[in-house]
Amino acid sequence: MMKANEIVELVDKFSGGKLREKDAFEFLLSVAIENNLMDLIDEIAFHSKFLWRTFSFLKSGRKFEEVDEGIYRGRIVAQINETVEKVRSLILRIIDAGSEEGRRNFAEKFLGVETKSFENFINLVHDFYWLKNWKIDNSMGSPW
Numbered sequence: 001m002m003k004a005n006e007i008v009e010l011v012d013k014f015s016g017g018k019l020r021e022k023d024a025f026e027f028l029l030s031v032a033i034e035n036n037l038m039d040l041i042d043e044i045a046f047h048s049k050f051l052w053r054t055f056s057f058l059k060s061g062r063k064f065e066e067v068d069e070g071i072y073r074g075r076i077v078a079q080i081n082e083t084v085e086k087v088r089s090l091i092l093r094i095i096d097a098g099s100e101e102g103r104r105n106f107a108e109k110f111l112g113v114e115t116k117s118f119e120n121f122i123n124l125v126h127d128f129y130w131l132k133n134w135k136i137d138n139s140m141g142s143p144w
Contacts, residue, residue, distance in 0.1 A: 004029035007131075014137065015130040020123035024110060025131075027102060028094055035097040044090045045135065047083050048128035054080055055122065087125065 008026045012019040095103045
């Protein structure tokens with residue numbers, strides 16, 4: 001089993017140094033490895049890939065082609081909300097296995113209702129997006 005810092009290092013190198021929340025990413029990986037919860041990490045990475053790609057599309061300002069944009073935008077917003085909640089609940093399951101202080105600090109920075117917490121959360125989603133891409137690229141077998 002790889003160590004959390006080794007995974008972060010490999011994913012960061014794979015991403016071209018684009019990871020945004022390395023410490024928090026490593027914290028989640030560490031808790032997951034210590035508590036045999038890497039299946040939850042895989043689930044977070046799966047959902048994060050959808051979230052990051054969707055946010056990137058919406059942020060780009062590109063339009064939906066030849067469809068009723070209002071209908072599809074509403075569906076996408078609903079799907080985003082559902083996926084954000086899914087990722088948040090998976091993260092909570094992981095941090096619940098960690099220390100009280102680690103859980104409190106993590107929740108404060110990434111799971112609060114303030115705009116800054118959501119920005120931090122999206123940055124963490126970005127890092128999990130890169131984890132998913134790294135795993136796909138190295139699909140010879142799970143590194144864990």
